[in-house]
Amino acid sequence: MEILGGIFAIAGSVFLFLAALGLIRMPDMYDRMQAGTKATTLGTMLFLIGLAMAEPQWVGKSALLILFVIFSNPLSSHALARAAYHAGISLGERAACDELAGACEDEEETA
Amino acid sequence: MIKRFLAIIALLGAAAVLLPFVLKLPTEEALPGLASEYIENAPGELGAANLVTGIIVTYRGLDTLGEVAVLFAATAAVGLLLKRTGNEGGVSHWRASEILESGGGFLFPLIILYGVYIFLHGHLTPGGGFQGGVVIATGFLLLLLSGSVNSFNHTVMSLVESFSGFAYVAVALAGLIWAAGFLDPRFLPQGDFGRLFSAGAIPVIYSLIGLKVGAELIGILDAMRCKVRREGVTA
Amino acid sequence: MADQLFNIAAVIMLISLVLAIVRLLIGPSVGDRAVALDAMTIISLSLIGWIALSTGRGIYMDVALVYGLISFVGIVAIARYLERGL
Amino acid sequence: MNIAIVIILGVLMLAAAVTALYLKSLSAAVIAAGAVSLLASVIYLLLAAPDVAMTEAAIGSALTTVVFLYALSRMRGTKKEDPRD
DSSP states (O other), X not given: OHHHHHHHHHHXXXXXXXXXXXXXXOSSHHHHHIIIIIHHHHHHHHHHHXXXXXXXXXXXXXXXXXXXXXXXXXXXXXXXXXXXXXXXXXXXXXXXXXXXXXXXXXXXXXX | OHHHHHHHHHHHHHHHHHHHHHHHGGGOOSOOHHHHHHHHHHHHXXXXXXXXXXXXXXXXXXXXXXXXXXXXXXXXXXXXXXXXXXXXXXXXXXXXXXXHHHHHHHHHHHHHXXXXXXXXXXXXXXXXXXXXXXXXXXXXXXXXXXXXXXXXXXXXXXXXXXXXXXXXXXXXXXXXXXXXXXXXXXXXXXXXXXXSSOSTTHHHHHHHHHHHHHHHHHHHHHHHSOOBOSTTOOO | OHHHHHHHHHHHHHHHHHHHHHHHHHOSSHHXXXXXXXXXXXXXXXXXXXXXXXXXXXXXXXXXXXXXXXXXXXHHHHHHHHTTOO | OHHHHHHHHHHHHHHHHHHHXXXXXXXXXXXXXXXXXXXHHHHHHHTTOHHHHHHHIIIIIIIHHHHHHHHHHXXXXXXXXXXTO
8 A cells, every 4th residue: 555655656746747847848838837737736636645545544634635736726827827818928939829819808897 | 346246255254154053053962951941841731732832822922922912013004004095096907717706715715714723723733823813814815816805894803803812811811810820821621632622721822813813914915905996897 | 665655756856846946047927937836836735745754744734735725825816916906 | 865855945945035136027026035935934844843834834925925916016006007197
């Protein structure tokens, strides 16, 4: 069981490493966001599952942490992506088309 | 150029002054007198599993009272400086997205619950009143950021804050009457070591500190926020 | 054996933390830095889990939860500032 | 092992702090300062001070960041978008 937990932890850390590599290598901000948020969510979940396997009495806290990561990480990345688009950060040279162009103008209001 | 050179000289001088302390630092294995006194006596006297919070609340209780008073003064000063005059705050805001709004509404009870857990278990696990209060304030901040709440009820906030401050001093005075001195938590039963209801009045004091810190920090954040212009609201 | 596996995982996480902070330092736009901070937070959250395992103290997981929770709100605040919603 | 990790994280923290000083954009500097306090929190935990680590994570990474950002957005509100100018 502990060995299995260690293997899960290695897999999770490899995903975290791939996320950081994507953060360095990707060409523009939106691609970096793809790498930096999705892969880290999966990596953290795998690592915490491995942790819960290695120390079975921490299952509760690990499950709470996994639940929290599942809910919070997509939320923050969504907020960041939307904010970056509204702040006018460019899509990069290689982007084929910008399907959101013109879709956001009527959203501004002084709510 | 000469300025940078002088800066480097000053940095080297500071390094030369501080180097003996750094070299001396890891060699001190034995605890100094007061710390070893605390570590030997505190678990038996207080019954708190987390030694740090026990020391902060009891032996250093007056310092904690002073910190809470300082935070109160800071809140009052921020509220005074950033007082609304009524016609300012004409900043147009982007509305938060619907995903953020509903996600914030979902995460808010979780965060508040966790803050309450932290300050209730202050004598067992790391954290305590201050950290729990900050977590609660963060939950309310998430509501503000996600746009589902636009302002807070100031009456309730000031009521919670003044009640918890008053009750903190009242508990301290109760220690003066029924136990050894001011801020002595041992007038309540000690209970079993490591249980939730143990360690005398430390959980009570920490709950009050947590409520007070949370209300104060929410007050600061609410005062610092740019108020949204009212007349442009589309229903 | 299992401890060594976890230690290897910790080394990999440290390397990825270094990579993420490099992006935070060189990132051309503010959005890049914010994304790097988000990734750094998640990686350090796993690192805190490893610290809890290697010291054998379950209470450190509380710190990890506070860490993730609060830096999530910080990231949301940065995002709302960027889109002029703060 | 622990000391090596502390040294690595300390060097990263120093790099982030120096970058926060030299950045032109104020909001990027705020993000770098947030990274400094996140790393400081991990270092406190490695040095076996969980209470301080929790306080540092709570205060440094969210509340100071948010207060800085509020101040920046107030500055931005008075400078550019004030309708009375």
